[in-house]
Amino acid sequence: MRYAVVRLLQAVPVFVATTFLIYTMVWSLPGDPILALAGDKPLPENVLQALREHYHLNDPLIVQYGLYMAGVFLRGDLGETFTGQPVSELLQDRWGVTAQLALTAWVFELVVGIGLGVLAGLRRGRLADTAVLAGTTFVIAVPVFVVGYTAQIVLGLNLGLFPTAGTDQGWPLSYLLPGMVLGSFGLAYVARLTRTSVVENLRADYVRTAAAKGMRRTRIIGRHTLRNSLIPVVTYLGVDFGNLMAGAVVTEGIFNLPGIGQQVFQSIQLQEGPVVVGVTTLLVMIFILANLLVDLLYGVLDPRIRRG
């Protein structure tokens, strides 16, 4: 318990540092966001001034950051986009989409990835193992957007198995295909990691001892081998949940899911400091929480860590 609290407290300086860093980075992007907003047509000088003042763009960086943070903590105000939409409202709208997408991808990764990995590990050198190896190599080698567009056109458009785009059909139907595309890369990793780990553990002394004692094979694998094999996999899956949230940019674009990834991409282009900072801060928090959960899970899987 104390461990959990300490880990949570550690998140505070991380939070301040990342937000400041991100704010600085957005701020130092070249170009004037307000002028870029105006495009080819002239905006009268006084209109430019009014807009700059509204977004505090004339103040020094540290003042801008201070004002932003004061807004966040004193008024719970995450700022607003250049189109005047409050960031908090925007996150509310979009957060659910990304979370559902990431979760779908994550569950897919977890179930199918571990399943394939265990299968390959137990049948090392046989056809199933080779097939998994070949399949995962292929998935890792092909860029996500190729997988995405191909899946969309073949499975969505031509075969009509899944909706092509959008969230009209709700969860889970609208999220299945994008979730699988998003999770495919991680799945390949999970499968390979599980396989290696299972193979290694099958050779371990304790397995031989258990077998020598006459324990049934299913019990050896289920109770001992798997549990020990899953430690590296759990680490990966924990960190990867954060990756999935952040990595949704491409998938959300292809499948037109109005989530966080899409928003960050657009906001970086428009140099909308508050949005980028708001969203990335939340992503950082998720990363921290996911890591915390992973550490706690270790204890469950391996008592040595809990007591140590």
Next chain:
Amino acid sequence: MTVLNKARGAAVMLAAALALGACGGSSGSSSGDQAGQGGQGGPKQFSVALNEPDHLMPGNTSSSYSITVLQALFDTLVVLDPSGQPQMRAAESVTSQDQQTWTIKIKPGQKFHNGEPVTAESFADAWNATAYGPNAWTNNYYFTNIEGYADLNPEAEGAKPATDKMSGLKVVDPNTLEVHLTEPFSQFPITLAYTGFAPMPKAAFTDLKAYDQAPIGNGPFALDGAWAHNRQIKVKKFAGYAGARAAKADAVLFKIYASRDTAYTDLRAGNVDLLQTIPPASASEAKKLLGDRFVPTASGTMDYLGFPVFDKRFQKPELRRAISMAIDRQAIVDAVYSGAFKPMSSLVAPLVPGYRETACGEACVYDPAKAKALYDQAGGFTGTLNLYFSNADPSYEQWMQAVANQLKENLGIADIQFRKIPAADYLSTLREKKEDGPYRNNWVMDYPSPQNYLQSMWGEGNRMGWENKEFNDLIAKANAAASMEASVPLYQQAEDIALREMPMIPLWNWQDQAGYSGKIGDVKIDAYSPNLDAITVK
């Protein structure tokens, strides 16, 4: 990068205006003939693919996506027919004796969606709010030529305007609005077709922020429910509509996409009925798949190659003409834009009244031998030739490379460098005249008048640093001409000067491709509007 739509280079475009993507009607109208209403029950609704609009306040948006929605929600005073001629819509007449004082008669009996009558005041209020500097609305700029604009936009930093009403707007009676301009402007009626000049009801001013999210208009469709950001905007037929273009369908659903490619896939899958921007790369496939339902539409958007005339090395018109003649526009358009764009020999787009196909003459015809002779005669070019463009779209770099190769080959300019500037920085680079070589210049038409092109890009204070008194005088004379017809020859004379001096080379005219599903008919997309009111659901 590849998957997110660049929306012609920027998510928020202060441009587009009337140039939504579309054509001079002729090619668009034949496709909707089969129409016919199926007699089933239930509301007749169709969907339109859209990118997320930036605002829905008419005075605060010039994004083509917003305008698509606003054209369904609002009736402007004037509209442009497929040939670019102004036709009355909310107005009965727009007249002037001296091209400086305009009298606008408004059709009586029109209502806003909330029941309020549409009066002269509805327009005056909306225009004053847009022109009011502290509001900082995008379309502020369009009101600069109305008397009293300066009072609402004081030059001094931080100064608060003493008034929020332009002295040049006079509400004579509920149906008459008098507008005084700072100088004669024969093109004024055309500009009124822009949605930035739409009326606003009194109810809007109690909460402008709310109005931006849920505008109350006077058009054939009314907003139905809240604007679900990044998802959809729903509009339904307005029962109290008294105008001439009552909606044929019961409702329109604008489905919001972040990627044009995805929208196109959804069109193929039958999930969306109308897409105005089929990605250029998919054009030939779409043509095959959709047949008659593929509608190529000319646009007013042009690409140019501008010269920094303020730089000594580019001061000779002969050199600039030589460069123009050394560029094979057709080859570039074929290679980079699959032949969809049209090489231009004119400074204005084909859909603009007064367009002449060969206005430029031989100076825009690809002729390497003549180009080289002219180049040598002008004394050639020494030093590094820097070519400027932004990174907003990969095709810019592609065609700039082609231009560089042609200049190397045809003129023998050996040292050519590329200056790829971040999109957010590009326009300020040009504005501050930091460029020292030819640059990509793009123009999205606001309204179909030669004035919109010539005065904006070649007029006083232009980017090139090009000055020509004769040109400026001709533009002023054309603006003051007795009628739009009378103004055209004067604009053409001005165009001839700009072409002779060639401070900026015309390259090509863009084209958009629209497509629609078999579920809808009577689709009449033209250069100025998708005419959603006319569309029928089968």
